[in-house]
Amino acid sequence: MLPFIGNVHLLKSKYELVKQLSELTYNLKNEPLWRLWLGTKPIFVFHKGEYTEVLFSSSKNPQKSVQYDFLHPWLGTGLLTSYGEKWANRRRLITPTFHFEILNDFLHVMNEQTDILIQILIKLVKEGQEINIFERLKACALDIICESAMGQNVNAQHDKTSEYVQAVARISELVTFRLYNPLQWSDFIYRITPKGKDFKRCLKVLHNFTKKIIVERDNDLEDGDLFSQKRVAFLDLLLKAKRKDQLITFDDIREEVDTFMFEGHDTTAAAASWACQLIDSHPEVQEKLHSEIDSVLGNSERHLTNDDLKQLKYLDLVIKETLRLFPSVPYFGRTISEDCQIGEYKILQGETAVILAYMIHRDEKYYPDPEKFDPDRFLPENIKDRHPYAYIPFSAGRRNCIGQRFALMEEKVIIANILRRFKIKSIKTIDELEPVGDLIIHPNDGLPIQLKFRF
Numbered sequence: 001m002l003p004f005i006g007n008v009h010l011l012k013s014k015y016e017l018v019k020q021l022s023e024l025t026y027n028l029k030n031e032p033l034w035r036l037w038l039g040t041k042p043i044f045v046f047h048k049g050e051y052t053e054v055l056f057s058s059s060k061n062p063q064k065s066v067q068y069d070f071l072h073p074w075l076g077t078g079l080l081t082s083y084g085e086k087w088a089n090r091r092r093l094i095t096p097t098f099h100f101e102i103l104n105d106f107l108h109v110m111n112e113q114t115d116i117l118i119q120i121l122i123k124l125v126k127e128g129q130e131i132n133i134f135e136r137l138k139a140c141a142l143d144i145i146c147e148s149a150m151g152q153n154v155n156a157q158h159d160k161t162s163e164y165v166q167a168v169a170r171i172s173e174l175v176t177f178r179l180y181n182p183l184q185w186s187d188f189i190y191r192i193t194p195k196g197k198d199f200k201r202c203l204k205v206l207h208n209f210t211k212k213i214i215v216e217r218d219n220d221l222e223d224g225d226l227f228s229q230k231r232v233a234f235l236d237l238l239l240k241a242k243r244k245d246q247l248i249t250f251d252d253i254r255e256e257v258d259t260f261m262f263e264g265h266d267t268t269a270a271a272a273s274w275a276c277q278l279i280d281s282h283p284e285v286q287e288k289l290h291s292e293i294d295s296v297l298g299n300s301e302r303h304l305t306n307d308d309l310k311q312l313k314y315l316d317l318v319i320k321e322t323l324r325l326f327p328s329v330p331y332f333g334r335t336i337s338e339d340c341q342i343g344e345y346k347i348l349q350g351e352t353a354v355i356l357a358y359m360i361h362r363d364e365k366y367y368p369d370p371e372k373f374d375p376d377r378f379l380p381e382n383i384k385d386r387h388p389y390a391y392i393p394f395s396a397g398r399r400n401c402i403g404q405r406f407a408l409m410e411e412k413v414i415i416a417n418i419l420r421r422f423k424i425k426s427i428k429t430i431d432e433l434e435p436v437g438d439l440i441i442h443p444n445d446g447l448p449i450q451l452k453f454r455f
């Protein structure tokens, strides 16, 4: 360990981070957790589900770590970044908007945007082109979340030049860059760097866009019962709540809409892309999925219903196993709110904990031969004795992902629609794809695949 720097310098670039964290954790597999030093400040890395109880199972420790502060200029202190009473009030307010009846409304959006995706894929296949499925799915997921969250079609799948679409992509990149570059951590310095200036420009585009939509939707609501005229968006539900509870302001609503935009597209797109890769590298899985999808949907072109989704049980296992190997959010952080003791480690109030879902999902105790892709691990008989925190792609406890049902629905609709028409053929191996551990875990340089018509 070096004075001032600690041992954080041992961590290599984000390109090697995933590999390196795996090596470190396998080497320290008998330890309940391990400690990294950022200067003189310890960061406690939790890599085994059973020791995360202290973080998930009580109302303590709900506060995110300081690294989330880089998101504040964009997301303010919305659901993802807030804590305490503010978070509890917001969560109470927003939870009903994820009620399954409301989610059914969003199923239409998912089906319609996936139709557009499929038309694009058909065209590319006919032209004999290789397909970067990650890019395609990111655009599709962005269209789905824009329409669901704001009732606004940004047409990301067809229009790459949209200022808003470009700003969403760029700002996520900038936040990641800052996270990995301590020299840019100071707000004062960041503000005067070219990246800091670009961040400010993106912020203006994003906030202006959401503010404009909020005002327009609010005026629509003023003019009549929006619920009988248009398809409902999350935003409408928040505007309606605002009418009942004057404590919520337009800025509060903007924070939440921006949070959905941030949390709700790259995450789903990355998971569905990894699924495509894994499905191809396991021909028996692809075959099983084809026959399940054919038996549920026949050779019709119709939109998927909720009943169809329920019947796609094997697809469900495949998605779960994909999220085990590639949890879209590979790690997340907390600030400890009360001193605690774990094994020989004493963790003090105010110190930082990192929960490493990527490694928790590779604990040999629960997942023998952990690198093997085996959807049957999620059969009911195989999960019944598993520790509740051994599988946490959507985090756990009170701060779990509010959008998880939405995300799983979306993934099913997208993957079922692709497999209904195509056979997937991947071009690179997982190693060649170089998984990068950014804010989300994604292939370094896209995920190229080939698709072949099945019929």
Ligand code: HEM
Pocket: 064, 079, 080, 081, 091, 259, 260, 263, 264, 265, 267, 268, 271, 327, 328, 329, 332, 333, 392, 393, 394, 395, 398, 399, 400, 401, 402, 403, 404, 406, 407
């Ligand atoms: C496969 C897709 C997704 C994955 C793997 C995922 C994962 C996660 C994880 C791990 C967290 C906890 C983060 C932390 O503690 O810092 C989280 C929180 C959250 N997610 Fe997701 N997410 C997904 C999709 C979505 C979608 C589609 C939405 C919105 C429609 C969404 C909205 C949120 C929100 C608002 C939070 C903060 C919840 C709170 O703290 O109360 N997520 N998600």
